[in-house]
Amino acid sequence: MEHSHLIKPLLDGVYPTIAYGKGVYLFDTNEKDYIDGSSGAVTASIGHGVPEIIEALYEQAKRISFVYRAQFTSEPAELLAKKLSEITKGDVNWAFFVNSGSEATETAMKIAIQHWQEQGIYTKNKIISRWISYHGITLGALSMSGHVGRRERFVPLLEDFPSVSAPYCYRCPYNDTYPSCNLLCALELEREIKRIGKKYIAAFIAEPIIGAAGGAIDPPRGYYEKIKEICEKNDVLFIADEVMTGIGRTGKMLAMENWNVAPDIVALGKGMTAGYTPMAATLVSDKVMAPILKGSKIIMSGHTYSANPQSAAVSLAVISYIEKKDLLKQAEQIGDYLRTQLLTLAKDYPMIGDVRGKGLLLGIEFVEDQQQKRPFPKQFKVTTLIIQKCMEKGLLVYPANSGDEGVGGDAIIISPPLVITKKEVDELIIRLKSALTEVNKELNQIKSD
Numbered sequence: 001m002e003h004s005h006l007i008k009p010l011l012d013g014v015y016p017t018i019a020y021g022k023g024v025y026l027f028d029t030n031e032k033d034y035i036d037g038s039s040g041a042v043t044a045s046i047g048h049g050v051p052e053i054i055e056a057l058y059e060q061a062k063r064i065s066f067v068y069r070a071q072f073t074s075e076p077a078e079l080l081a082k083k084l085s086e087i088t089k090g091d092v093n094w095a096f097f098v099n100s101g102s103e104a105t106e107t108a109m110k111i112a113i114q115h116w117q118e119q120g121i122y123t124k125n126k127i128i129s130r131w132i133s134y135h136g137i138t139l140g141a142l143s144m145s146g147h148v149g150r151r152e153r154f155v156p157l158l159e160d161f162p163s164v165s166a167p168y169c170y171r172c173p174y175n176d177t178y179p180s181c182n183l184l185c186a187l188e189l190e191r192e193i194k195r196i197g198k199k200y201i202a203a204f205i206a207e208p209i210i211g212a213a214g215g216a217i218d219p220p221r222g223y224y225e226k227i228k229e230i231c232e233k234n235d236v237l238f239i240a241d242e243v244m245t246g247i248g249r250t251g252k253m254l255a256m257e258n259w260n261v262a263p264d265i266v267a268l269g270k271g272m273t274a275g276y277t278p279m280a281a282t283l284v285s286d287k288v289m290a291p292i293l294k295g296s297k298i299i300m301s302g303h304t305y306s307a308n309p310q311s312a313a314v315s316l317a318v319i320s321y322i323e324k325k326d327l328l329k330q331a332e333q334i335g336d337y338l339r340t341q342l343l344t345l346a347k348d349y350p351m352i353g354d355v356r357g358k359g360l361l362l363g364i365e366f367v368e369d370q371q372q373k374r375p376f377p378k379q380f381k382v383t384t385l386i387i388q389k390c391m392e393k394g395l396l397v398y399p400a401n402s403g404d405e406g407v408g409g410d411a412i413i414i415s416p417p418l419v420i421t422k423k424e425v426d427e428l429i430i431r432l433k434s435a436l437t438e439v440n441k442e443l444n445q446i447k448s449d
């Protein structure tokens with residue numbers, strides 16, 4: 001047989017071929033069904049094959065699919081920028097459209113630096129991020145990412161940006177407990193700004209809930225309030241990377257609403273178009289835009305496909321679907337139900353060490369010993385084994401591991417489409433149970449070998 005010419009994630013991996021999708025289910029060309037328990041890469045937030053979205057895509061395609069943004073603006077792009085300003089709290093009233101989450105965070109970084117340059121401040125060029133974190137795969141975005149696995153090959157090419165510890169209570173970087181810790185992990189930001197010198201720091205970037213690098217790690221109460229206070233005090237912009245959390249995933253349009261904290265810049269992606277077409281955005285506050293509007297009046301970034309009218313029409317249709325179906329409330333309610341089911345599962349499966357997250361962005365961390373929180377040895381490749389077994393049982397889950405053994409462990413994200421019903425959650429749990437039972441068996445086998 002002729003070999004495949006497609007470069008897949010694992011070159012020697014075997015992947016089923018997708019045939020079609022409907023709601024929370026995907027079907028391969030052998031008619032095997034899968035529950036999309038991760039919405040792909042936390043993307044397909046309204047489920048697959050929604051007629052309204054396909055209709056919107058088709059209607060726009062009939063008018064115009066592509067224009068170059070330096071030659072034309074378009075109705076869908078204008079309407080989407082307005083809509084995003086309306087549905088987000090705070091003053092992130094400007095939208096710069098790009099095509100991927102990596103471009104959105106990298107643009108956020110550039111806009112933050114430009115914001116200071118326009119005021120004659122040329123030293124504020126560094127971005128502080130968190131170790132662990134994930135902000136994207138391009139070199140700028142990767143420079144801001146605390147993800148060993150994705151960085152190590154390219155470290156010499158990356159900017160040497162500073163970082164602070166993640167608010168990872170399950171494995172507290174200070175071996176402390178909340179609330180007596182007094183939020184040391186947030187205070188570390190102030191110390192790092194002092195260490196580097198605030199005149200060199202343009203911004204601090206954080207995923208509201210740490211996704212790909214850690215498995216839905218949500219911070220303790222008061223963390224973001226403290227972070228925002230430290231940023232303001234030190235003239236450091238606060239960038240919220242909402243690529244994974246934005247547009248409803250946690251039960252709010254922006255996850256930062258969970259803590260009532262207003263970012264200066266927001267990166268969006270994934271859920272913006274729910275995967276129907278590629279599109280992402282960098283939302284910019286009036287405050288950040290002000291010196292740029294007074295100064296050069298140009299954002300020095302952009303891509304051929306930026307502000308693509310077809311994708312903008314899709315995003316508008318997705319947001320309107322979320323509003324019409326009240327999916328924010330649904331994410332919260334069904335998220336609570338799913339979390340309860342996962343916590344119940346933890347009683348029967350001691351390998352479940354932690355269940356965390358918000359809304360329908362939930363994470364499970366797996367451990368060899370529940371009491372001691374001892375991680376599995378790396379060579380057991382537990383995350384890979386879980387993903388494989390789930391897939392065999394017809395359940396898709398998302399691996400979340402930074403590759404830094406010293407910080408995190410084996411974790412997965414469970415983030416089904418926001419439209420998932422209780423009955424479908426029950427089916428998801430049945431499949432997960434069945435996969436974990438087999439994982440247990442295999443691990444016992446490995447240990448006894």
Ligand code: PMP
Pocket residue numbers: 041099100101102103105134135136137207211212241242243244269270
């Ligand atoms: N930021 C976050 C928080 C993400 O989760 C991701 C993707 N996992 C990215 C940025 C990068 O997005 P993309 O893969 O679309 O470039």
